Amino acid sequence: MKRRTRELIVVLFVLVGIGLAVFGFFWFSGRLRTGLRRNVTVYFDNVSGLRVGDPVEVMGIPKGRVAKVRLEGRRVCCQVALDQDVELTQDTRIAIRSVSYLGSDRYLMITLGPGPRAEDGFVFQGVNEALDLEETFLQLDRALNKFNPEELTGSLKQVAEDLMARIQGQLDHFSGQLDKFNSGLAVTGEELEGLSDGLDSLAVLLKGESTMGKLLTSQKLYDEVMKTNRQVQILIEDIKKNPKRYFKISIF
Amino acid sequence: MKFVTAPGRYVLFLAKSIFIPWDIRRTWPRLVEQLYIHGVSAFPVILLASVFVGLTTAVQTSYQLMGIVPKYFVGMGVSRMVLIELAPVFTAFLVAGRSASSMSAELGAMRVSEQIDALTVMGVNPYRYLCLPRIAALTLSVPLLVVVMEVCAIAVALLISTLALEVSAYTFLYGVTHFFVPKDFFGGLAKAVLFGLFIGTNGCYFGFGAEGGAKQVGRATTQAVVASAGMILGANFLMALIFFRS
Incomplete structure (x- = not known):
């Protein structure tokens, strides 16, 4: 093989490799889309782990990515790259949600409202609805601490007494029914005795x-x-x- | 004692091979030749391996996860496994088996037939003439081959998932893109660069160290492959600690 041809093949190999790396990165990160995107600014009080590249869903359909996340004073400014075909309204609700129940991965959920169209440059205020297990457990702990054991014991006693009274009433009723059944059973016994006598007479006859x-x-x-x-x-x-x-x- | 001083000699050898004036004009033709031998020629085997990596990973991931978690986790599992672990390590093993052995055998044969000594006598730096192009070619080739395997394996996994595993292309790609972390991609490439450097250096180091006759050349070849495999695994663990520690 000629030196020039070999050089050409090697250069082609390197270029294909680099091209595949670029293509692969854009493909895997979901940036490989046709059409331009526009940036939307959303402010959050807390993003709890939202990262650049996290997906954005409009009414449940993936329509963009988180482009930038930065701290601005006491708030977090988040730039969202959205597809051009999404028309946001001024009352659009933008919330951070968790992908899994463990709350490790985040995405932005956008719910469009019925209000007027939001022009370019409109700034949104987002809410954080991501599942934070630590916060959840803290809330549970606080709720448990609010419990008054004495009050709970009194309530349980009252419930127990009510329950006992009801059970006693039911037992009395059941006892009466049982007496009635016993008297009926005595009559039936007498009738059975008569029948037995009759059968004895027949046996004698036979x-x-x-x-x-x-x-x-x-x-x-x-x-x-x-x-x-x-x-x-x-x-x-x-x-x-x-x-x-x-x-x-x-x-x- | 030889075992204790081996890391030092290895690092010294690497330094002698790399930290020298590169003389691009003279090195370029040999670099192109080595890139052709160890990069372009390895393309078909990497392509073939990546097809089977994609097929197997998709089937195994689907088998492990189907019915337990949503289907898009198949895409997530396949892509992250391939990007972080399978593509870099598998490619490195294939290249180590193919290139480290051939390099050490070639250089070992040159060493025992005193061709390397002849180069030195002629005033040619054997490290720059023989080692630099090989190490540079491997360091450049392995990441490129890893990228080929990554893209091909994930594309094949997408295909088999759509055709046979009842995971739609949209669902699969949703899993791939939703959980994609740039660190996974670049971490895999960084691993590949290091693996390439190790494979190239091992091939040259053990080839240069061959002494005696044909038997020693064979031994050097085996040592080059075994050392490459060991260093790939060790470096893989260290890189996992650096890049992927939670």
Whole structure:
């Protein structure tokens, strides 16, 4: 390979590498967008970790980036690079929010209001709604400190007494119902006794001392009935075969 | 004793190779040649590796995170892993295996055949003639190759996420851009510069140190690769402490 060609390829390699680095940086940082952006100034009392490059969402759609964050006296001035197609109103609400529940990453949430259009150079006052775990725990701690244990004990006692009274009332009612059930059960027992007597009488009848019992328990009678039955069957069959033997019909 | 003095000799060798008049007019052709050998020629293997890095990272991240956190965390996980760790270290290992071995073998062969001594006798500074272009070429090539791997791996991860992992391109890129920290990108490049410097220096140092015959040249080659791998890992940890300590 000629020296010139090799040099050209190497220079091309270096240029492609540098180009890819620039392209990659703009791509990964979300700056690779068509169309120009305009800067909007927002002041916050506290940005709690908002950084340059953090995303900006207008009604939930990513529309820009935080361009600058700097301290100005006792406030924080934040420059926001917004897409040209976003038309801010004077009552636009700009809030810092947390991406995750742990509150480590921030973004700016912009909610447009119904008011008149904000001209270029209009300065907004933002609010910080990012989840600050330390602050949350401090507030919880303060709330717990406000608790009066004696007052809480008195209230709990009152609640316990009310509860006991209600339970006693319910128990009394249940006891009455149980008495009623017991008396009903006694009547049912008497009726069952009568039924038992009746069943005993029937059993005596069937044991063989009565006519029905004898009929039911006599083997001889059973054999005779069976024998008669067989004879009747034979007779019927014979009648069927030779009806003239038994019936003689003459008209004239 | 030799082990104790080795770091000192290494630093001295690096200083002798770099802190000399560069003589750009004479060094340029050799720098171009070394850039071609260690940079341009490594392009295809880096490209191939980055495709698989992108594919694997996307699948693994999706497997780890899907159903636990929102889908855009796949983009975040892939991009940060690739930018901070995978691209610089993987590229450095590939280049170390490819270039440190070839450099130490080449210079070792020159040393045992007394070509380096001949250069000295002729009044040519062997450090400037042989080491400077190699070290400079590696220091420049590795970051460029790292950038190639970063962009390619993330683009491939985006593609596989969209086509097979049910993560839309918008969601993936939202994760990439939303959690992008410039420090990750530049930290990865700074690592790459250091890794390139180490690989180039190791290749030359162990090649120059070869004594005897072919066996020692082979030993020097192995030492160059092993030392490069060890130094890459050690430097990676130190750079993590410097750049990415919370």
